[in-house]
Amino acid sequence: MAAIRFEDVVKRYGDVVALDGVDLTVETGRCHCLLGANGSGKTTLLRLLLGLTRPTEGTVARPAATVGCSFQDPTFYPDLTVAENLDVFGSMAPPPDEGWRARLVGVLGLERVATRPARDLSGGWQKKLDLALAFLKRPTIAVLDEPLDDLDDRSKHRFRTFLADYPDEDHGLLLATHHVDEFAATLDHLTILDRGRVVSDAPVTGGPAARRRYLDLIETGSTSGVSE
Amino acid sequence: MALRSLFAREARWVRHNAGVLVLVLLVLPSLFAVSTVAFQQVIPRDTPIAVVPESDVVSEDEVDAVTGVAAFFSRPHDYDSRASAERALAREEVYALFVVPHGLFDEDASVTIEMVVEEEMVPYEQPSLAIANILSGQLRGTFPAETTVERTAIGEDRTLSEFLVSVGTILLTMVYAFVYLPRVVADEQRVFQRIRVESSLWRLLTVKYAVFLPLMLVPVVAFQGIAASLDFRVDLFAPGALAATLLTFLSLSAIALGVMFLTRFATVGRMVNATLLFGTLAFSNLVYPAGFFSPMRRTVARLSPIHYAAIVHRGTALKGNAAALYADRYLLLGGFAVGALAFLAGSVVVYQRRA
Numbered sequence: 001m002a003a004i005r006f007e008d009v010v011k012r013y014g015d016v017v018a019l020d021g022v023d024l025t026v027e028t029g030r031c032h033c034l035l036g037a038n039g040s041g042k043t044t045l046l047r048l049l050l051g052l053t054r055p056t057e058g059t060v061a062r063p064a065a066t067v068g069c070s071f072q073d074p075t076f077y078p079d080l081t082v083a084e085n086l087d088v089f090g091s092m093a094p095p096p097d098e099g100w101r102a103r104l105v106g107v108l109g110l111e112r113v114a115t116r117p118a119r120d121l122s123g124g125w126q127k128k129l130d131l132a133l134a135f136l137k138r139p140t141i142a143v144l145d146e147p148l149d150d151l152d153d154r155s156k157h158r159f160r161t162f163l164a165d166y167p168d169e170d171h172g173l174l175l176a177t178h179h180v181d182e183f184a185a186t187l188d189h190l191t192i193l194d195r196g197r198v199v200s201d202a203p204v205t206g207g208p209a210a211r212r213r214y215l216d217l218i219e220t221g222s223t224s225g226v227s228e
Numbered sequence: 229m230a231l232r233s234l235f236a237r238e239a240r241w242v243r244h245n246a247g248v249l250v251l252v253l254l255v256l257p258s259l260f261a262v263s264t265v266a267f268q269q270v271i272p273r274d275t276p277i278a279v280v281p282e283s284d285v286v287s288e289d290e291v292d293a294v295t296g297v298a299a300f301f302s303r304p305h306d307y308d309s310r311a312s313a314e315r316a317l318a319r320e321e322v323y324a325l326f327v328v329p330h331g332l333f334d335e336d337a338s339v340t341i342e343m344v345v346e347e348e349m350v351p352y353e354q355p356s357l358a359i360a361n362i363l364s365g366q367l368r369g370t371f372p373a374e375t376t377v378e379r380t381a382i383g384e385d386r387t388l389s390e391f392l393v394s395v396g397t398i399l400l401t402m403v404y405a406f407v408y409l410p411r412v413v414a415d416e417q418r419v420f421q422r423i424r425v426e427s428s429l430w431r432l433l434t435v436k437y438a439v440f441l442p443l444m445l446v447p448v449v450a451f452q453g454i455a456a457s458l459d460f461r462v463d464l465f466a467p468g469a470l471a472a473t474l475l476t477f478l479s480l481s482a483i484a485l486g487v488m489f490l491t492r493f494a495t496v497g498r499m500v501n502a503t504l505l506f507g508t509l510a511f512s513n514l515v516y517p518a519g520f521f522s523p524m525r526r527t528v529a530r531l532s533p534i535h536y537a538a539i540v541h542r543g544t545a546l547k548g549n550a551a552a553l554y555a556d557r558y559l560l561l562g563g564f565a566v567g568a569l570a571f572l573a574g575s576v577v578v579y580q581r582r583a
Contacts (some may be wrong), residue, residue: 050424050581067425069425
């Protein structure tokens with residue numbers, strides 16, 4: 001089911017065109033991966049999707065969809081404890097039930113650091129808190145920017161399993177990453193951005209196919225080598 | 229070689245921070261220098277005073293004559309009645325009033341010009357004594373009648389410490405507004421993106437004010453507690469005084485936060501706020517009456533809403549005057565607060581658009 005739709009979206013910052021005529025649909029029930037080199041427009045696309053910036057031209061429609069987000073730089077109240085951060089953001093956008101919050105905390109192992117001020121956490125734990133906040137209200141679309149960065153291998157494994165279970169009729173994922181292999185088992189739709197344009201947007205089955213498309217783009221340096 | 233590299237780094241730092249450096253090293257010291265120029269004399273010579281006839285029999289020539297003499301050491305304004313002049317005194321539109329008696333031009337008469345000042349206007353006490361003495365000497369032989377000047381202090385005697393408690397409340401409020409609240413909000417900047425997704429910056433700011441406006445009562449409690457323990461006769465919880473304190477905090481903090489949002493919480497924003505704080509402190513004549521300093525500075529002070537905040541705070545907390553006496557001043561402060569909030573709102577819109 002279409003949750004968020006970009007229609008002919010252009011975003012300019014002064015003379016710089018960050019996105020150029022992007023048409024894209026983010027749907028529930030799937031794990032949608034956004035790939036692209038640095039400066040390809042991924043972050044701008046995510047910011048538009050989250051409502052943090054407006055398109056210069058075109059529309060971003062988000063009918064009735066809620067979004068949760070995990071940023072590349074973890075975002076939370078540094079002076080509050082982990083549990084207090086979950087309380088504060090949980091009260092802004094409540095979890096569907098107490099069990100959901102407990103499940104998140106369990107998956108990410110946050111009970112161990114629940115009473116510690118967030119600013120005192122290591123990078124990995126800060127990322128886990130950020131991820132927990134992204135999923136806290138069980139959003140229609142969870143938007144994750146490099147979600148596995150800073151996580152140890154065991155945490156990555158547990159969280160990937162959680163991600164694989166997340167998409168259903170009412171929920172979906174949008175991941176922005178450079179490490180497409182890490183989501184091989186989860187991934188079922190891939191969009192590749194290059195210099196602000198969508199050069200590939202199609203379903204895929206598994207990481208190898210996705211990686212091949214991405215490598216095609218990197219090696220040829222243009223859209224010509226990308227197969228749909 | 230390493231030294232050369234480090235110097236090169238410093239050169240680049242200077243280039244990237246040119247704006248901040250201009251502000252810190254050029255604008256700020258210039259402001260200090262300008263403010264020192266404003267301290268021109270120890271005894272004020274440009275203080276606004278009222279000249280009012282004692283009764284209907286006083287001629288226009290007599291009023292004009294006293295006005296002319298008073299112009300040597302003050303800036304006189306004519307008032308029709310003593311009541312209106314005393315009202316102006318309470319509102320610090322003037323700092324003394326001269327009551328002109330009939331008979332100044334009568335050779336056989338012996339007349340007394342009454343100089344009325346307020347006891348609570350403590351910094352003006354000594355200057356007004358000096359002015360009364362000087363004037364007594366100057367008037368000898370000026371008019372045909374034998375003329376003396378009698379100084380009358382109305383209101384209740386206050387100490388300089390009591391006077392400063394009222395001023396200190398406004399000063400501290402300014403520091404909270406320009407330094408503390410912007411710092412608290414800046415510390416939370418890293419969470420703004422999530423706040424914007426889950427809620428909004430407007431709600432965040434609304435909540436900040438809902439929390440910080442009542443919190444501003446805490447320093448007032450501290451001031452009042454200390455004042456009470458020292459037997460100071462000052463009521464910082466008088467509704468009019470509280471309103472002045474809170475309107476000052478609301479308007480100045482809105483400006484300070486607006487500056488922070490416009491500068492995207494960069495160091496230059498803090499420096500701008502420090503400059504604004506210093507400028508407001510230096511040019512609002514919070515402690516001394518307008519007229520202690522240069523005419524230019526008096527004009528600037530009379531343009532500053534915070535000058536009036538200090539006046540109404542003194543009037544209600546120290547003099548015990550009714551807040552209604554300053555109704556127009558509260559309107560001014562309210563309007564200033566609305567304008568400052570509009571500036572804050574505009575800067576948040578710009579901040580979000582640039583994001």
